[in-house]
Amino acid sequence: MKSLTVNASADNLAGVLEFIDAELAAAGSTMKTQFQIDLAVEEIYVNIVHFAYTPDTGDIIIQCDVYGEPPLVEIQFIDQGKPYNPLDNPEPDITLTAEDRAIGGLGVLMVKKSMDVVEYRYEDKQNIMKIKKYLT
Template sequence: MKELTVAATLENLSAVQDFIERELEQNDCPMKAIMQISIAVEEIYVNIAHYAYNPSVGKATIRCEVGGEPVHVTIQFMDSGTPFDPLAKKDADTTLSADERGIGGLGILMVKKSMDQVDYAYESGKNILTIRKELNK
């Protein structure tokens, strides 16, 4: 698994996206999957940058692996910030208007809908969010 560790700041979003996109392109991933994964990566990383260590700054580690049968990409996001399981919150009700729905929840819902698997664990003082997308769909 390839790995990148950065300070969890918004300024490092492009480095994280470049890292993931480079891995996907080197493995001939379909453009549709690259776009879906890029959006999910942005959503997850921005949330880490905004909330994991607020108001201080800590590290975020992103791991990426492409392979397996069927061919899939697995990406892990790890931070040592405040424990937070984004999957524990009830999905946003998209049938309600924005005013009725309230703030939050749409981003992780989008990630869950666009990926084949999304898992969260808190292990050894780290938040670990793992997304997986099959590439032959």
């Protein structure tokens, strides 16, 4: 599994996406699948940047691997910020209008709907968020 460690800063998002996109391109990902994965990566990364270490800062480890047939990409985000499982939050009611709906949750819902697997665990004082998507 290839790995990239960056400071949890919005300034590092472009480098994270370049890292992921290089792995996806090497695996022959379609542009549609790459776009879906990039959106999920951005959502998870930005949430870590804004919430994991506030008001301090820390590192995020991003690990990426492509394996199997059909090819499956697995991406893990590891941080040592505050324990937080975004998958525990109730899903937003998307039948309501934007004015009537509570703020938050749409990004995580989008990640859940666009990825084949979304998992979270807290282990060894680390948040570990994992997403997987078939490259078909």
